[in-house]
Amino acid sequence: MKYHHRIWAASSLVLGMFAAGAATAGPTMDKIKARGAIICGVSQGIAGFSIPDSTGKWSGMDVDLCRGLAAAVFDDPNKVQYSPLSAKDRFTALQSSAVDLLARNTTWTMQREASLGMNFAVVNFYDGNSFMTKKSLNVKNARDLGGASICVTAGTTMELNVADFFRANQLKFEPVVFVTADETAKAYETGRCDVLIADSSANYSRRAQLQKPDDHIVLPELISKEPLGPAVRQGDDQWLNIVKWTHYAMINAEELGVTKANVVEMRSSTNPEIRRLLGLEGNLGEGLGLSKDWADRIVRHVGNYGEVYDRNVGQGSVIKIERTTNALWTKGGLQYAPPVR
Amino acid sequence: MTRDTPGRRRETSRTALVNDPKVRRFVLQALLIVVLSFAAYSAVKNAAGNLANQRISSGFGFLDQTAGFGISQALIPWSETMTYGRAYIVGLVNTMLVSVVAILLSTVLGFAVGIARLAPNFIISQLARWYVELVRNLPLLFQILFWYLAILSAMPPPRSALNILGSVFLSQRGLTVPQPVIQPGAATLGLAALAVLGVGVLIVRWSKIRRQRTGFGMSRSVSLGLSAVAVALLGAIYVLAGAPLQLEPPQQGRFNLSGGVTMMPEFAAFAIALTLYSAANIGEIVRAGIQGVGKGQTEAGRSLGLRAGSILRLVTIPQAMRIIIPMMTSMYLNIVKNSSLGVSIGYPELVSVGGTILNNTGQAIEVIAMWMATYLTISIATSLFMNWYNARIALVSR
Numbered sequence: 133m134k135y136h137h138r139i140w141a142a143s144s145l146v147l148g149m150f151a152a153g154a155a156t157a158g159p160t161m162d163k164i165k166a167r168g169a170i171i172c173g174v175s176q177g178i179a180g181f182s183i184p185d186s187t188g189k190w191s192g193m194d195v196d197l198c199r200g201l202a203a204a205v206f207d208d209p210n211k212v213q214y215s216p217l218s219a220k221d222r223f224t225a226l227q228s229s230a231v232d233l234l235a236r237n238t239t240w241t242m243q244r245e246a247s248l249g250m251n252f253a254v255v256n257f258y259d260g261n262s263f264m265t266k267k268s269l270n271v272k273n274a275r276d277l278g279g280a281s282i283c284v285t286a287g288t289t290m291e292l293n294v295a296d297f298f299r300a301n302q303l304k305f306e307p308v309v310f311v312t313a314d315e316t317a318k319a320y321e322t323g324r325c326d327v328l329i330a331d332s333s334a335n336y337s338r339r340a341q342l343q344k345p346d347d348h349i350v351l352p353e354l355i356s357k358e359p360l361g362p363a364v365r366q367g368d369d370q371w372l373n374i375v376k377w378t379h380y381a382m383i384n385a386e387e388l389g390v391t392k393a394n395v396v397e398m399r400s401s402t403n404p405e406i407r408r409l410l411g412l413e414g415n416l417g418e419g420l421g422l423s424k425d426w427a428d429r430i431v432r433h434v435g436n437y438g439e440v441y442d443r444n445v446g447q448g449s450v451i452k453i454e455r456t457t458n459a460l461w462t463k464g465g466l467q468y469a470p471p472v473r
Numbered sequence: 474m475t476r477d478t479p480g481r482r483r484e485t486s487r488t489a490l491v492n493d494p495k496v497r498r499f500v501l502q503a504l505l506i507v508v509l510s511f512a513a514y515s516a517v518k519n520a521a522g523n524l525a526n527q528r529i530s531s532g533f534g535f536l537d538q539t540a541g542f543g544i545s546q547a548l549i550p551w552s553e554t555m556t557y558g559r560a561y562i563v564g565l566v567n568t569m570l571v572s573v574v575a576i577l578l579s580t581v582l583g584f585a586v587g588i589a590r591l592a593p594n595f596i597i598s599q600l601a602r603w604y605v606e607l608v609r610n611l612p613l614l615f616q617i618l619f620w621y622l623a624i625l626s627a628m629p630p631p632r633s634a635l636n637i638l639g640s641v642f643l644s645q646r647g648l649t650v651p652q653p654v655i656q657p658g659a660a661t662l663g664l665a666a667l668a669v670l671g672v673g674v675l676i677v678r679w680s681k682i683r684r685q686r687t688g689f690g691m692s693r694s695v696s697l698g699l700s701a702v703a704v705a706l707l708g709a710i711y712v713l714a715g716a717p718l719q720l721e722p723p724q725q726g727r728f729n730l731s732g733g734v735t736m737m738p739e740f741a742a743f744a745i746a747l748t749l750y751s752a753a754n755i756g757e758i759v760r761a762g763i764q765g766v767g768k769g770q771t772e773a774g775r776s777l778g779l780r781a782g783s784i785l786r787l788v789t790i791p792q793a794m795r796i797i798i799p800m801m802t803s804m805y806l807n808i809v810k811n812s813s814l815g816v817s818i819g820y821p822e823l824v825s826v827g828g829t830i831l832n833n834t835g836q837a838i839e840v841i842a843m844w845m846a847t848y849l850t851i852s853i854a855t856s857l858f859m860n861w862y863n864a865r866i867a868l869v870s871r
Contacts, residue, residue, distance in 0.1 A: 220828050224837045227529060248835040249529035269728070280728040281631075281646060286825065287832030291542045295553040298543075306646075306729065307543035308739070309829065310819045319819065322625045323645050324738070326728045366528050 160232055160364070160371035161205075161421055169211045172198035173231035176216045176312055179337035180445040180453075181237045181257075181360075190214050194235035196440045197256055197362055200378045201233075203433035204417075204426040218312055220287035223248050226365060233375055235362040237331065239289045244363070253375040255361045257445075258457040258466050260354025261293045262332040264339060267349050269326060274353045278303035283325035285309075285316045290329045293356040313338075331358050337451045370421050377420060381427040383469035384409055385436035387460055392435035395428060409472045416472060427472070437467060520838060535834040536561070542829055544821045546737050557830050564826030565847060571740065571822065572809045572851075575747040579808065580801075582748065583755025588785065590760050601756065608753040614814055616750055621742040621818040628738070631729055640722035642730055647741065649733040651720035658717035665710040669703050739820040743812075751808050758800045762793035794866050802859035806852050813848075823847060 164170050174182035174194055182192040190212075199209035215231050226234045227249055237259075238244075240252040263282075265271050274297070284291050286309045298305045308325055310316040317338050320328040330338065335350045342348055362379075364372050385391070388406050390398050398406055407413040410428045417426035434440065441458060442448040459465025490496055524531045536558035544551055547563045548570060589601035608616070625645055629635055634644035642649040676699065684690035711717070723733030766789050774784035816825040823844065831840040 220832050223832070223835055227527060227835075227837075243833075244835070247530035249524075249527035277728070279726045279731055286829050291829060292833065295541055295543045299553055304731075305543065306545050308545055308819050309821060309825060311816060311825075311828070315817075315819070319625075322622070323630050324625055326631075367526070 160368050161374070164205060164232060168206075169213050170198060170202050170205065170233070171213045171215055171231045172201075173215050173217045173222055173225050173234040173236055174198070175236045176218060176314070178237060178313060178334050179341065180333060180449060180451045181337075182214070182216075182235070184214075184216075191444065193257055193440060193444045194237060194362070196434050196444065197235050197375075197379060198233075200382060200430045200434045201375065203429045204374065204378055204381075204422050207423075207429050207433075209433040218287070219285055220311060223250065226250055226363065229365070232371070233362050233364045237334070237360045238363055240359045240361050240363075241289065249366050250363045251366050251372055252359075252361045252363045253372055254379040255359040255466075256379055257333065257360040259331040259333050259358040259360050261290050261329055261356040261358060262335055262354055263351045264320070264328045264330070264335045264348055265326060265351065267347055271349075271351065274351050274355060275301055275303070277305065277327060279305065280326040281306040281308055281324065282327045282329055283308050283310065283316045283320045284329050285313050286311050289356065289358065290331075294329050297355045317341075331360070333445060333451070333453055336453055337445070340450045373420055374422065377426075378430060379437075380469035381409065381430045381472070382434070382437040382440060383460070383467055384472055385427065385431045386438040387462065387469070390431055390436060392431060392433075392439055395431045399428070405472070414473075524838075529835065531836065531838065533836075533839055535830075535836050535839070538834070540830070540833075542833070544826060545819075546740060546821050557834065560826055560830060561823075561843065564821060564823040567820070567826075568809075568812050568815075568822040569851075571744055571747065571815060571820070572812045574744050575751060575808050575812070576805050578744070578748040579751035579755055582752035584759050586752055586756030587759025587763065590756060591763060605753045605756050608749055609757070613746065613750050613811055614817060617743060617746040617814055617818055620746045621739065624738050624742045624745075632725075634725075634730070640720070640733075642723060642733075645738065646729055647735045647737045649723045649730045649735045651722045652732060652734045654719045654721045656715065656717040656719055658714040661714045662711060662717050665714075666707060669706055673699075673703055737820070739815070739818050742818060743815045743820045747808060747811060750811075751804060754807075755801065755804055758797055758804065759793070761800075762797035763789055765796045766792045791866075795863075798859060798863040798866060802856055802863070805855050805859065809851050809855060810848060 172195075174190065174192075177183045178192070180192055182190060182194045184190050195212075195214070198212045198214070202211040203209045205211075215225065217225050217231070217234075217236060222234055222236055222238065223244070225231050233253075234250075237257065238252075239259075240255060244250060245252065263274055263277065265277075265280075271277060278298075278301075282294055282305050284294055284307055291307070291309065294305065294307065308319060310319060313330070313334070316330075317328060319325055321342065328335065328338070332350065332354060339345050339348050339350060362375050364375055384405075385395075388403070388409060390406060390409065395410070399410055399412060401407065404413065408416070411417055411424040411426065415424055417424050420426070423429070435443075438460075441455065445451045445453045446455065455463070455465060457466050459467065461468040521531060537556050539554055540557045540560045541553050542560070543553055544560065544563050546567055548566045549563060551559065551563050586601045586604060589597050590605065592598045592601075628643060628645045631644040631646045634642040634646075634649075636642055640651045680691040680696075721732055723730040723735075763785075770788050770792060771784055774788040779787065812822055813824040815822040816828065819825070827840050827844055831837055834840075
């Protein structure tokens with residue numbers, strides 16, 4: 133029944149487009165302020181990115197981005213309404229204004245910006261597709277997988293990447309396609325497939341949830357590049373900027389050593405970069421339509437990028453993914469933010 | 474009613490234009506059409522405008538683009554380099570396959586259940602009754618998941634697949650049978666088979682006409698003998714043509730079997746669930762149909778000395794069909810529509826493949842419109858066929 137529910141939701145979203153003016157690109161901020169909350173399109177449960185706990189409280193990298201936005205706008209990280217979306221329904225939800233932004237570990241691709249009417253703001257996690265398989269199969273690398281049955285989630289870049297990979301290596305495979313990530317993982321667990329394909333981060337988080345994690349191995353090769361990030365509708369540059377700078381504030385804070393714990397002390401810092409970031413010098417935040425202390429609020433309520441990473445997917449979590457490509461540029465990674473000045 | 478007096482004729486005809494029910498009806502209908510088409514026009518215009526405003530591409534051009542994704546079951550040739558349009562057809566064929574299989578099997582099973590429910594034997598009728606009550610009252614999606622998990626967990630893993638007769642394999646990956654491979658000379662065999670079949674049909678026809686004219690049909694032994702001759706003839710041609718059909722047995726690969734034809738567990742589970750669920754409903758339709766035929770008909774049959782089986786076959790069921798057929802039509806339509814639930818267990822039918830297309834291209838409105846048009850077309854075709862069949866059955870009564 134759940135599935136039909138989703139079809140129904142998708143159809144009604146599409147129907148919404150027939151209504152005159154329903155989709156006029158207006159200032160998203162006005163709507164958010166009138167509503168008193170940001171509606172954030174998240175996943176239906178991918179540990180480390182967006183997952184609800186038993187009390188319905190959401191956590192994850194993407195959730196913390198939404199919380200950062202709410203902190204910047206309302207000075208209250210809890211003013212977020214989470215809208216769990218399947219991979220298949222997410223773009224329709226964004227297009228029809230059912231959500232203000234999509235923070236749903238979504239891959240930034242050219243096609244999505246060229247024909248779906250959306251813009252990706254930043255990359256909050258550099259990822260790539262990888263394969264998870266049973267250790268007992270004794271697979272050493274991805275090229276050994278010829279002839280395997282592969283469980284894959286519908287409507288994702290993986291569906292295309294896996295086909296590309298096997299085509300490029302002239303190998304055969306059997307795709308078994310499910311609608312939600314959970315159904316896909318369940319089919320892998322029951323033995324329907326030899327291999328589960330997902331973003332590497334999602335594979336690690338899924339492996340940690342399996343009954344015997346040590347029986348499974350995530351192959352080290354990445355078969356694609358998956359820059360994951362939040363996306364907004366085209367045509368509202370102010371809102372796009374706010375989403376961008378929320379992420380950049382967290383990166384800059386990490387770079388400058390501003391943390392959730394020391395942000396109040398840091399207000400008395402003499403470092404001009406820190407003073408600009410915290411809104412003590414200049415008035416950059418108001419230019420974006422936020423307050424002067426916007427970045428202060430983000431760090432105070434949510435933390436800097438390093439803290440967010442650590443508690444959701446890093447060493448402070450069960451998933452324990454190394455920083456590598458997601459380390460700051462100063463430490464050999466790709467996370468880099470334009471300066472606040 | 475105005476009276477037709479010569480003096481008032483002009484007056485009546487003038488008022489009649491406004492009050493004439495025919496004219497009024499026509500004007501109202503025309504107005505309704507105008508309003509409806511305007512609403513449809515502005516809805517489409519708005520949607521197109523809104524999409525353009527949001528820079529979302531629209532139109533059906535995407536159907537010619539390369540799809541780039543794999544589909545696990547394709548009855549027509551499929552590869553990732555083919556187009557989205559082709560992928561949609563692959564999904565449509567899969568939908569049709571499971572629908573047709575479920576319609577055929579559930580009709581047979583449903584008739585058996587419906588008749589069994591009315592059987593004088595207590596055990597048989599109670600078994601049929603409990604089957605109907607249990608299956609009809611559980612949600613279909615639940616049953617699909619049940620059969621899927623039941624099949625997946627009951628079957629051995631692929632590397633210890635159950636081997637039947639050396640070349641048939643059964644495992645969690647499905648039932649794999651040898652693949653027939655066509656060799657040169659197959660065309661000769663095909664033509665010869667057609668010729669033998671044609672002669673057979675002519676003989677049957679001739680004997681039927683002869684029986685109607687003279688009352689003497691072909692005796693059973695003669696017809697059996699002729700059939701044996703036909704089979705022997707075909708066998709001889711097969712050998713002479715150099716055995717043009719070979720069976721290629723599947724080989725155990727590293728992960729799966731390679732070669733052979735595989736029936737996916739998703740298909741099996743889905744076809745079983747859909748068949749069992751629909752058969753329970755059809756069973757009730759059949760029972761209602763049979764009970765709807767007057768008791769006198771059975772009694773009349775009995776007084777003619779017919780046996781119970783013959784009464785059912787010659788008297789009751791032909792009349793019950795007139796009650797059964799219209800209800801069966803909507804049952805068949807339900808089966809076609811329920812086939813969209815296959816997506817829940819990863820059976821690559823129309824909604825599953827279409828969903829992937831929708832997501833990869835973002836053409837939500839177009840794909841949903843295609844879904845609607847496709848299901849509507851299948852359903853209308855099914856109804857037309859059933860209505861034609863219903864009319865034919867109705868004509869038989871004299």
